[in-house]
Amino acid sequence: MIRMTRQSDYGIVLVSHLAAYPERSFGAPDLAAQVKLPLPIVRKILKLLTRGGLLTSLRGTKGGYTLARPPAAISVADVVTALEGPIALTECIDNTPGSCTRETICPLRPRWQHINQVVRQALSTISLSELIEPLPPGHLLPVFEAVHATPAAVQSSLR
Amino acid sequence: MIRMTRQSDYGIVLVSHLAAYPERSFGAPDLAAQVKLPLPIVRKILKLLTRGGLLTSLRGTKGGYTLARPPAAISVADVVTALEGPIALTECIDNTPGSCTRETICPLRPRWQHINQVVRQALSTISLSELIEPLPPGHLLPVFEAVHATPAAVQSSLR
DNA sequence: TGAAAGAGGACTAAAATGGTTCTATATGAA
């Protein structure tokens, strides 16, 4: 399946929670309790997000994590990238020679780059602030409404 | 990682090859040889694609596979869906109760639907005919050029 | 009627993921 890992899933949940109270600091135990996820995993994910530059951490008693940037400046793509590395649907993206045995003959190789680009673009469209803002009537996000209301327009803009 | 399986990867390679000669029929052994992929896997994938309605098959000697629809009417999303089921980045998409233990409390649940929708939309934008047409100068697909040349426009159209 | 091709499904080995645990380091407070 085209699935993001549970780590990313949890990561987005965590970061969204932080985004709801920007500037404020949360300890891993607090966060785990509030989001109702197992502490060890929450710890692991917070560390990764910090390493990725999305969170700022403070050690020691009274330590904790804070968003490194305002919610509007963090996208779903950022979170996923921090937790899983570059977003790529296929292996033949990272230009590491040898990662694909067919690289010399594969006529589709250049195309994959674009497919990945499209997905990456789609995910970087969605910011944290978008994720936490109250649901508009009908439970539809703006981005969703656009995609559904004017598929032709979207498609043509993507072509 | 957000990765599609190798099956989808191979599947797209195979279907692209078929798209290059629509109407024509190919046997699994031929295809495997031409695309330089192991026969058993090619067989498996072709079966799945047939079951998914993307290919038409003919049994017996002189049997083989043909595209069920013109290349322009088949998208990358179609292929992936045929091989891996519905495109969903997270589990909480299929409304199967119990698939997510947090479903009753998760405030992000409705949002995920939209994230998935965006990705699905992105992949259904790309048709087989787009994949096989000769590369435009600069090795950039139209869709790619749009995303890069006018990111603001694309973004606003998605908002 | 036999050879060749697809349909279908069971099965195995390898890799990725999820999750845990342990040690080291930093910080604030008694």
Next chain:
DNA sequence: TTCATATAGAACCATTTTAGTCCTCTTTCA
């Protein structure tokens, strides 16, 4: 200054998923 608590980092194992193989059955044409 020392203790309790928090993050940093890395090793580690069990489970699941994926990749790939193999076998049997049915269909079709020569």
